[in-house]
Amino acid sequence: MDIPYTVHARPDTGLYNAKIGIWLFLASEVMLFGGLFSAYIFLRVGADYPWPVHDLDVTLGFINTVVLIASSVTVVMAWAMLKLRKFAWYRINMAITVICAGVFMFNKSLEYKAKFSHYAVKLTDGTMLTGHLPNGYHVKFDGVKELSITIAGGNKAVDADPVDVVLPAIEGDVPKFKFPSGTEQELNAATFGELQKATRKAAYEAYQAKRDGMIADAEKVLAAATTPHAIYEAEKRLAIARNYNVIPDTKITLVAASPIKFAANTSDIFGYTDTTLTFCDGTIVTGKLTDDKMTLQVDGVDARGVAQSEKSLAFDHRYLGDAWQKAFVENRDHHIATFEHDYPTRDKTRSATLQKDSLFFKIHTSTPPAEGKAHGDKHGAEAHAPAENHGSGHDYPTVVLEKKDFTFFSNFTPKLNTYYAIYFTLTGLHGLHVVAGALVLLYFLAFDGKRLRQDPEHLANRVEVGGLFWHFVDLVWIFLFPLLYLL
Numbered sequence: 001m002d003i004p005y006t007v008h009a010r011p012d013t014g015l016y017n018a019k020i021g022i023w024l025f026l027a028s029e030v031m032l033f034g035g036l037f038s039a040y041i042f043l044r045v046g047a048d049y050p051w052p053v054h055d056l057d058v059t060l061g062f063i064n065t066v067v068l069i070a071s072s073v074t075v076v077m078a079w080a081m082l083k084l085r086k087f088a089w090y091r092i093n094m095a096i097t098v099i100c101a102g103v104f105m106f107n108k109s110l111e112y113k114a115k116f117s118h119y120a121v122k123l124t125d126g127t128m129l130t131g132h133l134p135n136g137y138h139v140k141f142d143g144v145k146e147l148s149i150t151i152a153g154g155n156k157a158v159d160a161d162p163v164d165v166v167l168p169a170i171e172g173d174v175p176k177f178k179f180p181s182g183t184e185q186e187l188n189a190a191t192f193g194e195l196q197k198a199t200r201k202a203a204y205e206a207y208q209a210k211r212d213g214m215i216a217d218a219e220k221v222l223a224a225a226t227t228p229h230a231i232y233e234a235e236k237r238l239a240i241a242r243n244y245n246v247i248p249d250t251k252i253t254l255v256a257a258s259p260i261k262f263a264a265n266t267s268d269i270f271g272y273t274d275t276t277l278t279f280c281d282g283t284i285v286t287g288k289l290t291d292d293k294m295t296l297q298v299d300g301v302d303a304r305g306v307a308q309s310e311k312s313l314a315f316d317h318r319y320l321g322d323a324w325q326k327a328f329v330e331n332r333d334h335h336i337a338t339f340e341h342d343y344p345t346r347d348k349t350r351s352a353t354l355q356k357d358s359l360f361f362k363i364h365t366s367t368p369p370a371e372g373k374a375h376g377d378k379h380g381a382e383a384h385a386p387a388e389n390h391g392s393g394h395d396y397p398t399v400v401l402e403k404k405d406f407t408f409f410s411n412f413t414p415k416l417n418t419y420y421a422i423y424f425t426l427t428g429l430h431g432l433h434v435v436a437g438a439l440v441l442l443y444f445l446a447f448d449g450k451r452l453r454q455d456p457e458h459l460a461n462r463v464e465v466g467g468l469f470w471h472f473v474d475l476v477w478i479f480l481f482p483l484l485y486l487l
Contacts, residue, residue, distance in 0.1 A: 022465045026472050033476055036429070040422050040483065050304040052419045053356045054486075057111060061485040064107050068474045071100035075441065075467040082460045094445040094463075097470070101438035108431055115412035115420070121296060121401065122408040126305030127312040131298040131396060137409070139269065140171075141262040141277050144287035147177070147254040151196055153203040153247030160196070161281040162254075163189050169264040169279075177254040184257060199250045207247045214241035262287070292403040297396040301328060301361045309359055319399040323368035330371070332358045366397045423484055430480060433473045440466050 044051055078093035121129045147166065152159040167174055167187065178184045185191055218241045222234035262277060262285060270278040274289045298320065303309035309332065315325035335358040339348060348354055414421035444463055 019461070019465060019468075022468050026468065029472060033426075033429075033479075036422070036426055037479065037483070040426070043418050043422060047418065049417065050302075050355060051352065052417070053352045055419075056423075056485045057114075058485050060107055060111055061481050064104050065477065065481050067100045067104050067107075068477050071097045071104075072471055072474045074100065075463075075470050079460060079463045079467055082456060082463055085456060087456075091445060094441060098438050098442050098445065101434055101441075104434055105431060105438075108427065117411065119296070119409055119411050120302075120416055121294065121406050123313045123401075123406050124404075125313045127314045128300075128302035128305065129296060129298050129314055129399075129401075130300035130302065131296045133295065134297055134398075135295060137266045137294050138263040138291075139266060139272055139277065139289070140291035141264070141272075141285060141287040142259070142290045144260040144262060144277075144285045145256050146286060147256070148284040148286070149252045149254060150282045151199045151203075151250045151252060153200065153207070153249050154245075156249075158280075158282045160252075160283060162187065162279075162283050163192050165268055165279050165281040166283050166285075169262050169268065171261040171263050175257040175260060177256055179254065180252055187254065195252070199252065200247075203247050203250050207245075211241065211244045214244055217241070260285075260287075294401040294403075294406070294409070295398060296401055297398050299363050299396050301363070302359065303328070303361070304355055304359045313405060316405075319401070320397060324363075324397070326371075327368045328361045331361050363396060366395045426480055426484070430473070430476055433476070437466065437470050437473050441470065 074093045074096040078090050078097060081087075081089040081093060117132065119131060119133055121131075123129065147162060149160045149162055174187065176184050177187050179191070179195060215238065218234065218238035222231065222238055225231045225234045264272075264277060264279065268280055270280055270282075272278065272289065272292070275286060277285045277287070277289075279285075298314075301312065301314045301320070301324075303312045303314070306312050310325060310329050312325075312328075314320050315322065315328070335354060336348065339346075339351065339354045339358075343351075410416040412420055414424050441463075444459065444466060
């Protein structure tokens with residue numbers, strides 16, 4: 001049975017079914033993205049911190065804009081060639097559209113990768129240092145002799161996994177451990193698996209014994225009950241006992257044959273004190289904190305959150321020092337003087353661009369610039385920052401930050417601030433639409449050959465509907481590009 005109005009228009013609307021459906025779907029998409037754009041505007045207006053301005057790579061964003069506009073043209077050309085029955089040109093234009101989608105997503109992956117490898121560190125006085133962590137951020141412990149492991153009795157979000165979580169953080173050779181059975185052996189997937197299985201079996205047996213005891217006690221109380229209220233309470237107690245399903249967790253201590261040194265990445269731990277280190281699997285080690293300093297390659301100093309920018313903690317003698325302080329002050333004063341000359345009637349305090357140019361100092365070399373050379377950079381906070389120094393042409397100054405001097409650090413991801421949270425939400429959702437649209441168009445190109453040969457007009461309608469969705473995806477990016485990259 002053929003579905004009516006897939007090729008020819010309906011008499012009541014003048015449209016075939018798929019076109020009505022896609023317009024209704026796009027109406028819901030407009031409400032979705034309209035709400036997100038509105039949220040962005042309200043969050044920006046009400047931001048209680050310096051909103052990032054020109055932080056993204058405008059060149060890459062512009063290239064992606066051109067790529068998507070070109071793909072909109074080629075998808076229309078593909079539809080037109082199909083209507084004209086020029087099948088070879090249809091395939092060429094559709095292939096170009098899919099390739100453009102691939103180029104767009106490849107560029108977005110480069111942009112995302114740069115953000116995940118680039119960090120911002122907030123000092124106690126409000127200064128933000130941006131840069132890279134060449135070796136990550138590790139907390140070092142020494143003299144550890146025991147691992148306190150908690151094996152979950154049931155399905156829980158946190159369960160012991162010392163082989164994959166704890167052992168990689170050990171510096172040097174991994175010693176043997178004394179297991180609860182009294183044997184001394186290596187800690188690996190096989191030995192821990194046996195320990196985990198035996199522990200959970202014992203925990204289950206303990207649970208069954210407790211449950212059986214609760215049921216027996218409840219049945220005795222029920223048998224002795226005489227009044228309606230006592231019977232009711234006894235029956236309720238019995239129901240609770242029968243439904244009891246709490247399998248207890250078991251804490252196990254593994255004793256190391258020799259003291260251990262740890263260098264744990266902060267992403268693998270819940271927290272630490274001077275004597276304890278808690279890994280994300282719940283394993284606790286006891287020892288002595290020997291190092292919790294962060295080694296950062298600095299490519300920017302953001303003093304917008306400091307009352308007296310020239311007295312930022314970043315210019316402490318332990319960190320960047322006086323020479324970089326002088327370069328910062330020169331850069332700040334230069335941009336302020338230029339602004340006052342170019343816009344004599346404007347309020348300096350209300351210009352986000354001036355605040356960014358004058359108080360966010362970008363660094364490209366490990367040597368402070370000579371006098372008179374410390375200004376003129378217009379790049380964004382991370383647009384110029386590669387993931388590694390190798391082949392980048394930059395040699396950044398390296399500072400070792402003491403834990404007491406910084407309060408927060410994060411890569412340029414949603415964790416950093418509201419701007420990047422909504423940036424990843426908007427661009428990520430848009431990226432999913434690009435992938436979905438490209439897959440549909442690729443299906444028309446590669447897997448709908450039978451319809452192309454037997455019913456090209458029906459395929460043309462399908463391509464038109466796919467093209468309408470693709471135009472919407474491009475239109476969303478036309479709004480995203482100036483909103484996130486230019487304003």
